[in-house]
Amino acid sequence: MLRPLHSFLGLAAALLLVALATSGALLAIDPVRERLTAAAPPAATVSVADVAELATRAAPGVDRIERKPSGAIVVTYFEGDSPAIAVIDPATGALSPAPEPSPFMLVVKNLHRKLLLDDPGRVTAGLGAFAMLVLAVSGLAMLARGLGGWRKLAGPVRGTAMQRLHGQASRAAVAGLLISALTGVAMSLTTFEVLPDGAPASAEAARSAEGPTLSPAQIPLLRDTPLASLRTLSFPYADDPTDVFRLATADGESNIDRATGAVLSTAANTPYQSAYQVIYALHTGELAWPLTVLLGLSSAAVPLLAGTGVAIWWARRRARPGRSAAIAGVSDTVILVGSEGNTTWGFAETLRAALAGAGVDASVAAMNDLGPHLRAARRFVVLTATYGDGEAPSSASDFLARLARFEAGPELEFAVLGFGDRQFPRFCGFADTVDRALEEKGLRRLLPEFRIDRQSAQGFADWGREFGAAIGVELALVHTPERPRTQSLRLMERIDYGVEIGAPTAVLRFGPGEPSGLMGRLLGARLPRFEAGDLVGMLAPGSDVPRFYSLASSSRDGVLEICVRLMPGGLCSGRLHALRPGDCIDGFVRPNPGFRPAPGHAPVILIGAGAGVGPLAGFIRSNAARRPMHLYFGARDPGSDFLYRNDLEAWLRDRRLTSLRPAFSRAAPRARVQHRLAADAEALRGLIAREAQILVCGGRDMARGVAEALAAVLAPMQLTVADLKREGRYVEDVY
Template sequence: MIRAAHRWPGLAALVLVLLLALSGAALSVFPAAERLASPQAPAGQSVAELAALVAASHPGLEQIRRAPSGRITAWWFDDGTPGSAVIDPATGADVALADPNRVERWLTGLHRSLFLGDAGRLAMAAGAAALLVLAGSGAALVARRTGGWRRWFAPLRGPFAGRLHVEIARLAMPGLVLSALTALWMTASTFGLLPDGVVEPARTTAASGLTGLPLTEMEALRQTPVTSLRDLGFPLAGDPQDVFTLHSDQGSAVIDQGTGAVLGWSRPGAWQQASGIIAMLHTGRGAAVLGLILGLMALAVPVLGATGTLIWASGRRGRVRGNDPAARAATVILVGSEGGSTWGFAATLAQTLRAAGESVHVAPMSGFDPARHARALRYLILAATYGEGGAPASARGFLDRLARLKSAPKAPFALLGFGDRSFPAYCAYSDAIEAAARAKGWAMLLPSDTVDRQSPQDFARWGAALGAALGLPLTLAHQPQPPKADALTLLQRRDHGAEVQAPTAILRFALPRAGLWARLTGQGFARFQAGDLLGILPEGSDVPRFYSLASGARDGFVEIVVRKYPGGLASGQLLALHPGEKVQAFLRRNPGFHPARDRAGLILIGAGTGIGPLAGFIRANGRRRPIHLVFGFRHPDSDFLYRDELAGWQREGRLSRLTTAVSRGARPHYVQDALRLQAAELADSIARGARIMVCGGREMARGVAEALEEILAPVGLSPALLKAEGRYAEDVY
């Protein structure tokens, strides 16, 4: 519901909202420019002093007006000839023509009414209302994506367009809400829907009929500073009954021209004061810096429109066809996916169930709401795992939504986890779902199961069990769609490890050329960094194998470290490559294993091929942040990977310290042993804010965690606490 409220007003009112934002952004520059170009009144100058100076050089003076920027403008009528000018308040002399800026006037007409009068004003008000709906629904969607309002600025994952959309929205949201609300207020004021008009003071005393009192002797003008002046109207020459009219921030007065007596006085009402503040907030007149800030935030709208359209188009491409309405579906399939592959399995499941006569609705887990599924007889949850047991992108907030339910849904559920058994947190998120569901008392339709590495066989086996539970003959024949890949050409290879029976190579591939659109949107190989994953599609298999990148796009090449495993299809093919030969590959972002952008020290711990991304972090350390690398390998003459580069990076200041742990030789020891030998120094560094990043095999990572548990206990820290603070990251295989 929230997503629809955000999508359709945005698409329907896109042109109006863009016109409002772009014209408003352009207009925000003029108050600041006017402020800089306008002579300001001397400190302490009164309206009486200003009026006397201007009147002395302008016969037939009719009005003096002060803009919120401080610009003073005078109008006069001399011998039948009208005149106007911008005034220097210090001298009363003319400094510029009072004619309005033509560009500003044109932009104002466009912004307010599209040059269409009242109909145009109403159209632009509709655009402001659409912007308000977009901002409100967008804020709710950001909170949903980040896991709650308290995590408003939490790190984001997912495609570049989606991340950029949310990042800009989080910064621009307050300004867009303020601009929309003030625009609607000003429209209501224009059409007389608010009681905020200026109430002219009624005369309580008749004019004296006298004339000629010097302006500097009029007490009301002497007591009013120029900085609070709005306008001063002069009496008609030759009419002794006419009066001065003064409007200031304090109120409005009628002043006798012969005695200086105040004949009537009124203070601005609460509505009038509120409208003045609203106008200042919306236009920036009187608050030029705020106007410029709001103008910058308005410039976010075109970017949000472009990225929002990309997200919408991407969603249409990936949506499941023939989706039955949520309120009428008997089977609800909830999908938790990070890279998109789980949606393909959901589509196959939905298509097969529909062929069996079932009504099916497919939706992301993040939008889970049993109230929307009044006729649901069962929920089928297909959930991938992100990182170390986290929720994938389309399942963020699911566990919180489940926990907030007063009672479990009446319809039972079946759970299928997707993962890779080579990773320690295999299907850990689906395990968390099952535990939460059992705690809530949610009945299970059949025991939970898993799919390893997108296995069609695992999926078909679960489908047969599901069919038996439903009394339907289900045959799930799913063919995973291989991701779009590029051909990478091997430039060079450096071989290691033959002496210790562990053939390993550092493979460097040419960076594929990226088109203009890819560079603008960050797709493909246009934007990546060390720690991201390179998916290799080996010949004879549709299931990719992933390797951590040891380079970033700025390095101008794609580099990975590969060890040959017995029977390993991808590693065998990679280590058989010669320079000039190609391999099919694609990128997958891995933001959970990127160094933070601050200057806090890094402690990098790795063994064997785990040096790959760590070497990439050091290579990219142009800011010379403190980095301590602890690297374990078997023998310095066989598999000391990046030996020469590490020495060079130390000389350049990119690497502060290198500690090695050699597991074979006269004094064999491992990285966890090296950590214990430096326990005091490491504990002190971590207590002062250093971050830890670990890459390598799961046994090594487990040993590192145990060692750090001992090392950090005296300073009141632990790996678990550091993980909760975002200061401990692992890439384990």
């Protein structure tokens, strides 16, 4: 429900929210400017009487003193019959001209409060504030779900460039938007009397005794009221001997006898009136100027959020296949798709086409389309991704509720194919949930649940053979994903290792190749933006399926660097190892924000073997803040495949790397990284107690050995590797 609500409300209210937020950001300028130009705050001992005395001497015709939220003291007085306004210095009594309101800002304020209209505009603005509140809450909940839970809310945002920009901007702006929206809703409800009146209390009218008017210093209440509590002080009208002093503070209003100084009547603010003053000050940012800056910047982010939100919605709409196949009541086999980024639909279409070629009547529908029209189906084949920490993807958000109401026939069969990424603790978690739910519903299982890691075409083909055998047909699934957009990369430098021991490994550094497209020719070739730990996809000769390599540099380094071992019979690694400086190859960058050091200053334990040290070297290279980083590196021989040796020694000297613990399996004393970990158990426990994060990169066998060694290290701490994974403190990039 969250995503449809968020999308619908965002699209429906986009223009209104942009207008309200932009005008709100502009209105934040004045409070900040007033605060920066205001005189230094007076001492806590300065009273209202002190400033009132200074005002009567500086402006004999003083009528009113007002303390602005910025701290500025504004005096209204008469010069003859003409009113005048000035700012008074509460320390010296010096007057300076008060800034005149800008006609432009008056229009902006009118736009923000009522859209340049009257009551209809106020109602619409109030509805806009409510829409912003719902969008902020639902967006925050969706972001937390996508990152794997509320505890991971500060973690890296995943997805396309537009999704990452939208998520990062919303996370930065959400606190200010929640404050603005909540207070805006409260003020609107007060305006239309749904909530009590928020206007300050007004003391009952009173008449002063006749006699000479006392000076402010002679009035006890004015002497006892700190200047910081003042809202307004109105002086009695000179020609009316019965007029009174009127003092308004944060607590209420008092009428004071001009001749005796006695308090004639008072009215204290109700709890809501006091709360409303805080609500108003929060909404306008007048409570504190840093808050004003926060609200202004948050409001300024709304046009960006609206633009990226519409772009994300449009991309999803365009990417999703047509729904004509969803009316599948006459099909024997219904392929139900749960997809977040739309790639699962491509696998579903490959399966449908293969089944049709084998004579099986099949159709494709979203999991959310489950309903009575599908009762005639003989089997359900569920292809589903997982969103966040085991949650349903967008096209399957209502599936479990629909399944609970669905009347399944006694012969209905099912099979579940999950798509996910083994780096996540809840790998294919939603597929697991669906598999159990279908079995509990009474459907007959065709074959055990199958999981596919990182959209493996080979894994898909393997499952296809098993599924075909289960339904009695020969099924060959050859899935060819849409060819990604690539750019030319030119090899600038290569450093070769491991040739002497039969394990050739090369560090390859690329720059931009030939520019493509009109913008490329106009602006020149350039590398895309990336961080160490992201992935570069390279297309092997004659293949549309990319091979991915972890990046050992960031775009700030000016090169795209990877570390590649030549694999026996490897098409892509063979092509890369054959490159010479000046040669070009096509590639593309895919963000991998789940594999990089978490923000902060906690220690980082880096564990890698062979070419897996590449991204770890990139993390160390980028460690300009000199946070503690400890590298455990496994290789075969220090004289042949000690990758990045010179760099690592230099980083040790400049403290980007805190410690280096190499292990060599073919040089005495022979050891692997897990042996180094076991030997350093006590030191590792100390680092983990300081919230250290562990990043592991390399082959699966190495990663398995590292996990076992660390399990023994963690046992005395009553911790497990699984515990650290759940906290995001143990992250793997294995192959």
